Amino acid sequence: MDASVRCVLDIKAESGETPVWSVAERKLFWVDQEAHRLNGFDPVGGINESWRMPAHVSSFALRGAGDRIVVALRTGLFDFDRASGALHPIAAPPPYPVETHRYNDGRCDRQGRYLIGSVDLSYFQTKVPGNAAVYRLDGSGLTEVIGDITCSNGMAFSPDGRTMYLADSPAGVVYAFDYDIATGTPSNRRVFVERDRDDGIFDGAEVDATGGYWVCLLMKGAVARYTPDGRLDGEIPVPVLQPTKLAFGGPDLGTLYLTSAGHRHLPGDQPLGEQAGGVFAIETGFRGIAEPTYRF
Template structure:
């Protein structure tokens, strides 16, 4: 949040904290009642509104949606459904000039792109690239660097891919684990790419480094995270 603290996706609600340690985290009203659906991943647009997508625990096709949270101008908050028919909602980030948004619905194997402007909001999704690798779940979390290139974790692929704004594969970071979940730039100079991984459903003796956070300096810098305006 611009004033400190964080906006957080909980199970069936969004929450707001005024402290960075989240000790005062307070949930907003639940968005739905179905206990088989949960929030998953999100990010803010250039005007400080928070988008967070949902998914079914059993990953039922089309059971999830994308929602947007904004301050309503009177001290309250409004949560609006932006689109539905999502299976595993992941990754939401913007180009440096704020004109393009990138988004993943993992099982589609596509990284999608949308036009954005303050008056019209988000335009229709269109594919930027289809990730064609064997035995993968698809693109998971993503971020965008200061040059406007898209970095996306490939769940099941042991890699993070870097794509140019026209969808060309420009770089690959290889990892010693398969389930690569998300990536973001950090460090004092925003020149470190931090990569999260999962060991969900893995036997205890398989892929011992799974579940670790990895870092690499890829030779480019990232952007500062867009803050929630509420």
């Protein structure tokens, strides 16, 4: 698959994640999880604004331009006021033991509900899978909608919003679900794609306007595109070992932005890449779909 890849922000993030393009603000918002920072990057001016969080921040959901941002910290879900820096709790305490779990990958569905998964960090010692979940935040509060996973990643929605994708990274599987757009409820869990972990570990993902599923291959240094029927359409090599998540952005949503990690996630001696932890722009010839804002 032909594509050009360039680093647009060589920031050496420890664990860059969760890029989200704001159409209203023309900025790429993203987090550095381990550095506890939420960022807003203006690719035209090359300026990156950063806000320090009091705990590990994994994901977030934008509201309107300049409005508060829903942030998923290890300690809970909060509304973050950019003007004052204040955090306001918006949900009950985390629905998991904070000693062993934290929130992980998340995003809004097409209707503006915020779905956020968790990861069971104790798995990496115990090797007991299936003790994490995915939750939905909406006007009814926080509700568990998917269980029996170990590390939630690769969350994305089809263009019509009726198919939800979710990767369980340790299992080497991306699942597809039927998604009820009226209630925000996934069902009919099935395997969408599987991959040997020695050939890349599924991480963050995005869907293009034609329904293609793009997913980062951690520890392989590549991004893969799968067709809606689960066929591998191609891979794009990237200059970092640990690509983490993707988001279409730019004026016409034609640029695929990629975050990456500068801190080594797994043991090994493979080079991480000189620009590890940077934010990259990939020109693929595909266009994305505007990310919905949180509306509940």
